[in-house]
Amino acid sequence: MSGFRTLGSRTIAEESFLRLDRATVMTPDGTAISRVIVAHPGAVAVVPIVGDDVILIEQHRVPVGRPLLEIPAGKLDIPGEDRRETAERELEEEIGFTPGRLEHLIDLLTTPGFSDECITIYVATDLAAVPARPTGAEEHHSRIVRMRLDEAVMQVRAGAITDAKTVAGLLLAAGR
Numbered sequence: 001m002s003g004f005r006t007l008g009s010r011t012i013a014e015e016s017f018l019r020l021d022r023a024t025v026m027t028p029d030g031t032a033i034s035r036v037i038v039a040h041p042g043a044v045a046v047v048p049i050v051g052d053d054v055i056l057i058e059q060h061r062v063p064v065g066r067p068l069l070e071i072p073a074g075k076l077d078i079p080g081e082d083r084r085e086t087a088e089r090e091l092e093e094e095i096g097f098t099p100g101r102l103e104h105l106i107d108l109l110t111t112p113g114f115s116d117e118c119i120t121i122y123v124a125t126d127l128a129a130v131p132a133r134p135t136g137a138e139e140h141h142s143r144i145v146r147m148r149l150d151e152a153v154m155q156v157r158a159g160a161i162t163d164a165k166t167v168a169g170l171l172l173a174a175g176r
Helices: 083-095 136-140 149-157 164-174
Strands: 005-015 018-026 032-039 043-050 053-061 066-070 073-075 101-109 118-125 143-148
Touching (some): 005 032, 101 164, 118 164, 143 149
Antiparallel strands (some): 043 073
């Protein structure tokens, strides 16, 4: 038990899929503190495996100003769609595959110091090719990259792959 207690919260801004809240929290010693929280709908990511290979997507990420090599991922942004369905949809949209098998790897808190985002990471196997359906400018200008899983892990260790969900997903998939 941490002894922290949330006294209340109010929304201070909303934009697109994000909400900015200000929470008032009582600490264990009785001090009231204020914290800003980025409320996120949640997301999924998938490590698609074909034999000894992994399929990644390289796409430009505006916040960091450069392309990143990532596992396919996306927000929980369709009402009523569960995490597994979102994972299957994202695989089809981003890389043009549907999984025969989807195995849960981890529920990862991406940045708990300021956000409640939880991303569920799966590994997908027994993939079948389907037409890709990219959405958004970044996906339309993306590049699909297929490489050996052990090579992707070496790129993580060398600091060439730095996206957090991708690092976690690749290392967990390689260790299973």
